Amino acid sequence: MSRYFQVGERVLWNPSNGVAELFVTTAEALVPFAGRSTGIGPMVDDEYEVDPVMLSAYVDELVGRYRSSTHRILRSLGCRQEMCHQPRTSVFGQVSGKVRT
Structure with missing residues (x-):
């Protein structure tokens, strides 16, 4: 079983149920820190509508x-060194482009 993250009919990601739940739960937990909504809508029929x-x-x-912080603990909660210091590309730079039928 899996869940779909999509914009309209465009599938962005199709992880397993457990991975999808972990992702959404983690994203929601960071909402107070970010001070804004995730843009991931509620699950309906195993699908999450994403506002890009x-x-x-x-x-x-x-x-x-993350990048503006010098706090060692906060920085340790981020990603690995080689990932975090690369130029940032769009969140949607590498989407599957598949349309679910």
Whole structure:
């Protein structure tokens, strides 16, 4: 079983149920830290509708706070060194482009 994250009919990601639940739960837990909504709508029929503008703003806020921090503990909660210091590309830069039928 799996869940779909999509914009309209465009499938962005199709992880397993457990991974999808972990992702959404983690994203929601960071909403107070980001100060804005994730842009991921409620699950309906195993699908999450994604607002790409809102999700991009949410991610930009989190990445900005991470990059501007010098707090060692906060920085340790982020990603690995080689991942976090690469130029940032769009959240949707590598979507599958598949349309679910």
